[in-house]
Amino acid sequence: MFADTAASYDKCVLRNYAPAALTLVRGEGARVWDDSGKCYLDFCSGIATNSLGHAHPRWVAAIAAQAGRLAHVSNLFRNETQARLATRLAAKAADTPAGAGRLFFCNSGAEANEALLKLSRLHGKHRRGIGGRLLVARNAFHGRTFGAMSATPQEKIQKGFFPLLPGVDVAVFNDVASFEKLMGPDVDAVLVEPVQGESGLAVATPEFLRGLRTLCDQHGALLLFDEVQTGVARTGKFLAFEHFGVAPDAFSLAKGLGGGFPIGAAWVAERHAGLFVPGSHGTTFGGNPLACAAANAVLDVVEQEGVLGAIDRNSAVWLAELGALARRFPGHIREIRGLGYLRGVAFHTPSADVHALLRANGLLTVPAGDNVLRLLPPLTVGADILSEAASILAMTLEKL
């Protein structure tokens, strides 16, 4: 074990994060252990990435086998694991209203959204000879790279980085009329999250997404869904937009796709796929055999171990438990939000203290916005683990 972790962070790691005073050294399933041997129930899941929990045997075996065979070759050559992953994701999308499409693989959520932003510019150029505007929603989160950050209208994220990418206009989430007001022939695309993950777990209404689809169709704009947090079964459907029956022109995936291994993907509908030609976009690492092997292992477990059905059943029970907590502690809890295994407990006041108390009581959680505590279990946990988390929450709120 490395003895000077805290000191090394103090001295050698850039201070763009403020990590908890906690060094995690090992994980198994839904549990992680720190360097003092204390065990935690991990409902942070690496911010919705560890779909299968920690050290899932099938995921470990797939990565180990692929690392020993072929890890990286670049996109100058074809590789079998990328072919397999693309085929499987294209088939998933084809089972939804989205229909036929193609995949681009990259390494993160922001990078997947950059591909969508480049698609929107290519679409404008193709249609009108010049790229135009992008409409996004207030409180959206699309990532930290310059393009994705420019599409993330939050002061705390953009502060210090002006000038940003021009041509991004901001409307109100779940308010079609506010998008309609900003719509025009120069709008290339509308980009939204089906559930606003980072900013407090607001869930889109079916009317909102349907209204955006109609609006985009009327004006020839693309409808882009950021499924970086919601995708890969997190909400109880493989893709969150399946809850709403609305087809996007393109969508992004990342967090849960690799089960903790970095990989992102952009899916583009077949009718727009021709906008990308050799040379129009690229990435050195994207879609390498190792990352795709990790993602294929996640899909194997999701498909073969009945994960979607289990999330559907368990999350109903869990929601009832969380609802009971909200009724028991109305002075603290405002409401329960989210879908499936993407849940938020919204407090009346900032919830930073609650995170720290929960951590002391052995439950790791993630903030979403100022007042919301996000609960992100591995997709593979059953009702027993969900209840255990609800009990720790109850015990913590009793003493608040």
Ligand SMILES: *Cc1c(COP(=O)(O)O)cnc(C)c1O
């Ligand atoms: C996390 C997230 C991103 C950014 O993903 P990174 O992998 O951190 O670049 C983008 N969009 C949404 C909805 C996210 O939750």
